[in-house]
Amino acid sequence: MKVAKFGGSSVATAEMLKKVADIILSDPERKFVVVSAPGKRFEGDIKVTDLFIELGQCYVKDESIEPALNRIIDRFHSIIDELNLNEKMLDEIEKSIQHILEADNFSPNRLDALKAMGEDSLAKILSEYLKSLGKQASYVNPKEAGILVSNEPGSAQVLDESFDHLYALRDREGISVIPGFFGYTKLGELMTFPRGGSDITGSIVAAGVKADLYENFTDVDSVYCVNPSIIKHPKEIKKLTYREMRELSYAGFSVFHDEALIPAFKAQIPVCIKNTNHPEKPGTMIVSERDATNGPVIGIASDTGFASIYVSKYLMNRELGFGKNLLEILVDEQISFEHAPSGIDDMSVIIRENQFPQDKEKRVVQRIREELHVDTVSVERDLAMIMIVGEGMNSTIGVASRATEAFARANVNIEMINQGSSEVSMMFGVKSDKLVPAVKSLYETFFK
Structure with a gap:
C-alpha cells in the first residue's frame, strides 16, 4: 500500500x-x-x-x-x-x-x-x-x-x-x-x-x-x-x-x-x-539506515537570512542558569533560536532575521545588558548558514579540516562553526555575500 x-x-x-x-x-x-x-x-x-x-x-x-x-x-x-x-x-x-x-x-x-x-x-x-x-x-x-x-x-x-x-x-x-x-x-x-x-x-x-x-x-x-x-x-x-x-x-x-x-x-x-x-x-x-559507501558528506545545504546575538561575560561558565536566562528573554520576545554555539565566557545565539526587526533588536539588547549584566552584547546581521551533512562524518577523520581548507581556498572567512551532537551535520556561518563561493569550494572538495 x-x-x-x-x-x-x-x-x-x-x-x-x-x-x-x-x-x-x-x-x-x-x-x-x-x-x-x-x-x-x-x-x-x-x-x-x-x-x-x-x-x-x-x-x-x-x-x-x-x-x-x-x-x-x-x-x-x-x-x-x-x-x-x-x-x-x-x-x-x-x-x-x-x-x-x-x-x-x-x-x-x-x-x-x-x-x-x-x-x-x-x-x-x-x-x-x-x-x-x-x-x-x-x-x-x-x-x-x-x-x-x-x-x-x-x-x-x-x-x-x-x-x-x-x-x-x-x-x-x-x-x-x-x-x-x-x-x-x-x-x-x-x-x-x-x-x-x-x-x-x-x-x-x-x-x-x-x-x-x-x-x-x-x-x-x-x-x-x-x-x-x-x-x-x-x-x-x-x-x-x-x-x-x-x-x-x-x-x-x-x-x-x-x-x-x-x-x-x-x-x-x-x-x-x-x-x-x-x-x-x-x-x-x-x-532509516544506509551504508555510508559514497563518502562522509552526502549533501551541502545553505540558506541566508540569519543574525547572531553575541554575548560575553567573564566567568559566565560559573553562573548557574545564564544560558537559560538568555534564552528566556528571547522566548519573551517571541524569538526562536536556531543554533547556540558557546565558549567559557561567551555565547552566540543564531536566529532568523525575519524574527528580529530593528525595534525588537534594541529592546532585546537593552534587556540582556540590564538583566544579565554582561560585559559585551552585539548583533551581527546578514549572515548565511552552510551545512555539510552525512552519516559517515562521525566515523571519518579530517572532515572538518577538509571543510575549513575549502573555505580558505575560496577566501571566505568563517564567522562561526557548530557541530550537532549527533555528528550528522556541521554548520558554518559566513557573510551572505560569501555563500556562493564557499558552497562551490565545498562541492569541489567533497564531490569532485
Missing part, C-alpha cells in the same frame, strides 16, 4: 493533473493521494495559496476583493473546463469562499480556512476527474479522515490520536483523495500546518494507514547534493537517511518542509521523492 503526495507544481494545470491521474492509475497500490494547492504554472506566476492570502488581507483591510477573487476563480475554472468536469464545482468553490469571508468573525483560524481552500478544492477536483475516468475514487476531508491538530493557527501540530483514526481509512474502497496542509482541532476548528504543510499531511497519512511506501511527487528527478542554482548539474542522491534529509531540509533544501518527515520517520516508513514529469525514474529513497 502506497501514499502518494503531489506538490503544487504537479497540480498547477489540467495538463499536469492528467499526468497525476496516469501515475495514480498506473499502480493499484497507490490507494491514498494527498494534494497541494495549484502552484506556479510558469516563472513569475502566483501560487493559488498566495492568492487566497491576498484575498483575506483585502477583506480584513476592507479593500476590494474582486481582483484576487477573480484570479482564484479563473485558475480553477481553467482546470475544471479543460478536464471536462461539471462547472457546478466552480459555483461550489465560490460559495465556500463567500461563506468563509462572511462568517461572524474573521479570526486567525478563519484565515487558515481561507488558505486551505486551495488544497481542499483541488482534492475535490481530482477525485471527480478520477471518477470521470471510470475509477472508484472519493474526496476525504481531513475531519472525516480524523486528522486532529493543536489550536495553533498557521503552525498546527498533529495530535497522536490522529494515527488511530487514519488507520480506519484502510477499509475504504477505491482511491481516497485527501487535501493537504490542514486538520481540525477537537472543537472542530480548521487549522493549517506551516507553509509546505501538504508534505506534513502526506507523512501523517502514510504513518496513520501504515503504508509500505510514501511517495512524494514534485518537479525534480531526485534530491541533489547541493542547490542546482549554485552548482550546475550537481550529483544526485540515490539514498539518504531520515536524519540526513531532516538536516538538509532544515538548512535550506526546498524539496521538503523540515517537519514533514517526522511522522514517517517515527513509523519507519520509507519515502521516495519522484518527478511527476518523469515517474519512471527511480528518484531518491529516504530510509
Whole structure:
C-alpha cells in the first residue's frame, strides 16, 4: 500500500493533473493521494495559496476583493473546463469562499480556512476527474479522515490520536483523495500546518494507514547534493537517511518542509521523492539506515537570512542558569533560536532575521545588558548558514579540516562553526555575500 503526495507544481494545470491521474492509475497500490494547492504554472506566476492570502488581507483591510477573487476563480475554472468536469464545482468553490469571508468573525483560524481552500478544492477536483475516468475514487476531508491538530493557527501540530483514526481509512474502497496542509482541532476548528504543510499531511497519512511506501511527487528527478542554482548539474542522491534529509531540509533544501518527515520517520516508513514529469525514474529513497559507501558528506545545504546575538561575560561558565536566562528573554520576545554555539565566557545565539526587526533588536539588547549584566552584547546581521551533512562524518577523520581548507581556498572567512551532537551535520556561518563561493569550494572538495 502506497501514499502518494503531489506538490503544487504537479497540480498547477489540467495538463499536469492528467499526468497525476496516469501515475495514480498506473499502480493499484497507490490507494491514498494527498494534494497541494495549484502552484506556479510558469516563472513569475502566483501560487493559488498566495492568492487566497491576498484575498483575506483585502477583506480584513476592507479593500476590494474582486481582483484576487477573480484570479482564484479563473485558475480553477481553467482546470475544471479543460478536464471536462461539471462547472457546478466552480459555483461550489465560490460559495465556500463567500461563506468563509462572511462568517461572524474573521479570526486567525478563519484565515487558515481561507488558505486551505486551495488544497481542499483541488482534492475535490481530482477525485471527480478520477471518477470521470471510470475509477472508484472519493474526496476525504481531513475531519472525516480524523486528522486532529493543536489550536495553533498557521503552525498546527498533529495530535497522536490522529494515527488511530487514519488507520480506519484502510477499509475504504477505491482511491481516497485527501487535501493537504490542514486538520481540525477537537472543537472542530480548521487549522493549517506551516507553509509546505501538504508534505506534513502526506507523512501523517502514510504513518496513520501504515503504508509500505510514501511517495512524494514534485518537479525534480531526485534530491541533489547541493542547490542546482549554485552548482550546475550537481550529483544526485540515490539514498539518504531520515536524519540526513531532516538536516538538509532544515538548512535550506526546498524539496521538503523540515517537519514533514517526522511522522514517517517515527513509523519507519520509507519515502521516495519522484518527478511527476518523469515517474519512471527511480528518484531518491529516504530510509532509516544506509551504508555510508559514497563518502562522509552526502549533501551541502545553505540558506541566508540569519543574525547572531553575541554575548560575553567573564566567568559566565560559573553562573548557574545564564544560558537559560538568555534564552528566556528571547522566548519573551517571541524569538526562536536556531543554533547556540558557546565558549567559557561567551555565547552566540543564531536566529532568523525575519524574527528580529530593528525595534525588537534594541529592546532585546537593552534587556540582556540590564538583566544579565554582561560585559559585551552585539548583533551581527546578514549572515548565511552552510551545512555539510552525512552519516559517515562521525566515523571519518579530517572532515572538518577538509571543510575549513575549502573555505580558505575560496577566501571566505568563517564567522562561526557548530557541530550537532549527533555528528550528522556541521554548520558554518559566513557573510551572505560569501555563500556562493564557499558552497562551490565545498562541492569541489567533497564531490569532485
